[in-house]
Amino acid sequence: MEELNSLMQGFGHVLSWQNTGLMLLGILLGIVVGVLPGLGGPNGVAILLPLTFSMNPTSAIILLSCIYWGALFGGAITSILFNIPGEAWSVATTFDGYPMAQQGRAGQALTSAFTGSCIGALFGVIIITFLAPLVAKFALRFGPPEFFAVYFLTFCSFIGMGKEPKAKIIISMCAGFLLAAVGMDTISGQLRMTFDFPELLRGFDFLVAVIGLFGVSEILMTMEEGLAFKGKKAKIDLKVVFKTWASLPKYWMTLLRSSIIGCWLGITPGGAVAASFMGYGMAKKFSRTPDEFGKGAIEGVLAPETAAHAAGTSALLPMLALGIPGSATAAVLLGGLMIWGLQPGPMLFVEQKEFVWSLIASMYLGNIAGLLVVLSTVPLFAAILRIPFSIIAPAIMVICAIGAYTVHNAIFDIWQMVVFGVIGYIFKKLSYPLAPLVLALVLGDRAEDAFRQTMVGSKGALGVFWSGGLVGTIMTLAMIALLWPLVSSLIARLRNREPVLAV
């Protein structure tokens, strides 16, 4: 019960006036970020990160992680009221959420979406509370080969489970690693791939990349689609809330199923997007009334939202326990840890007890507070989307530019942001995934160091990755994850069935 004790101490830290205030601020900002096109979880956190450089790490992580929860909540508002997913993970919510709003059941849809989200998130946090310390304790035995193996596993499962064409996932990931390698080599001190440009000496900062890839490109995409927001009115009163809550227990199976799917995909880096679609698909498959789906079934809102939040939350488990983020936003948070001077990895649970447990405690409180905040402020946030796009678009660009500048106080970074924005736009249109690029950019140096340390130890023999039971198991798992789509379609073909190809 050591965990519970530490958790209680964590609650103690979070419940100070300052941290509670930051928590609420984070949630409100997060919802705004989730509602606005062009600002999302990853770049919302990235833009605010420079403002937290001088804060103490505990307060900073509470603020930033709450932005993440808020963004997860905010995505549902636009999906249901405007049929525009504010975030990729709320696309599946539009399928049934918008029909419900059209039928005048917006209040019910929103309440169930938020409640489902909260339940999913709490499920994820409980898993983190009890599983993360165990994983971290186990990982204390890891040396460089094991760490490289875990990185390798992460990236292999990205390739194996990604829905995009495999070659494109690989390109995006390797591009991330290459960008991370630009600049001074940490081991030999040589300059790599700078082509004699002094600006490139610093290398590429993941924060600038994230702001460009997710922020600027999103505005370009929104602009191109010529969005005109035409939303449904939202009114939530307590009667609707309680009536909806009363009807939820009968969907416990959907909630549980989505929570489990979400946690699974969050811990292994499938991410919230995959989780929400899978949650929706499974709910439809197991539903007694599958025909209702797409026409405004309440399960159709509950399932994807619960799964997305469970995944979004549990994506922090590998980040905390192993130093490996399960999603793009988690990757940005991980980068934040390094900037605040904390060494991510299993030692975090030993050396930074206060930090870790305050973060976990703030997840419980942040999600519950988030539910209450979002329920009471929906009309306000829906109103944001009625601001004309000709104000929103340049304002978001300005915010992105400020965010990019504050990382290193360099105007060159704003140019970098624009270039990353155009790249992100082209990549999105050609379905190159962006998350692996960000992950690789954040983890690049660490993965390379782990690899080179291993190689130094083994004098260049790759066999070292299969030399021990632990590292061998992880590497084998990675290989299976990488080759799984191939294997499964092969098995299907051998059995002479229709090949199960990834769509």
Add this chain to the structure above:
Amino acid sequence: MNNSEPLIEEVREHSPAVFSIRTAEIAVSIALAIGSLILVWDNYKLGAGWGPYGPEAGYFPIRLALIVLIASIVVFIHAVRDNDQTPFIEVAQAKLVAVILLPLLVFVFAIAYLGIYVASILFIAAFMVFLGKFPIWKAALVSICLMGFFFYIFEIQFLVPLPKGPLENWLGY
């Protein structure tokens, strides 16, 4: 619902494609292949083999660049084979993207000379006037208030200095 509609509504009608997905795929894969070749060459020059202290600086990147090279060839082959003729971007869409991208470039260029606050005020106001068809006084009001708010947050509240220009100097900041 608001007066920023006219430009935006044009998109709904179909307009000729600037180029197809196939062309875009091929162009991107060739660009990636060329980029990776340059990186392979650069890392090779740096030393990508085995030095006295273990792997040299280029050891890891050169392998990644080679993987990108191979993957981009795969993408190229797929693009040629799939022959996807759906438009990558239509003319009207391209216009809209240019409407935001070109002012953005001017804006970033102006930051170095005018400072971020003045440049942003002009950027937002220009957008509101030309794209949103707002009257100038409204545009000025919104953009100045917004940047005044940012000035307060960054310069006064968080003490984060942003690029400033002649106006701020004149005002004594």
